Amino acid sequence: MFALAVFLAPAVAAAAPHPKPAAIVPPKELGSFGKWVAATHGVGAARLCYAFTRTDGQDPITGSGPVLSVTDRANGRNQVAISGGPLYAKGAGAMVAVGTTSLDFYTSGHDAFARDGQATVAAFERGATAELRPPGAKARPLTFSLTGFSAAHAAIRKACPAK
Secondary structure, eight states, rough: HHHHHHHHHHHHHHHHOOOOOOOOOOOOEEETTTTEEEEEOOOOGGGGGEEEETTTTTOTTTOOOOOEEEEEEEEEEEEEEEOOOOOTTTTTTEEEEEEEEEEEEEEETTEESSHHHHHHHHHHHSSEEEEEEEESSOOOOOEOOTTHHHHHHHHHHHHHHOO
């Protein structure tokens, strides 16, 4: 009898109903604001809200290029990142200029992150463009429009209020 139970156990387990995986919640667009798009992703404590724009020099064929984003989540506000930029040397830093304000960013691979998100967002609120100035004599700056940033940022603040 024991041998029959061991033999049938895998077949019974395979026939038993399996729980359905959790539904995947796609991003929800909050709106387009000038050159910026605001959206949310996830639910509950895992929900994040973000606003993003692409560089003015995006690839004309693929429509892709570096992305500047600001993310708010339950455990962090004003997380500013530039994704898909040039490959940075290990330990390299980068500067982002907004008007006469210079903002310090740290880098990892092809990405750069604001050291002070609050100061960066405040500069974005007042500026017209943000220009990433990668280190190196041959590095090309990347320019991002800030047109619509204030409205996009207000939309994510409303969708993900501070706790």
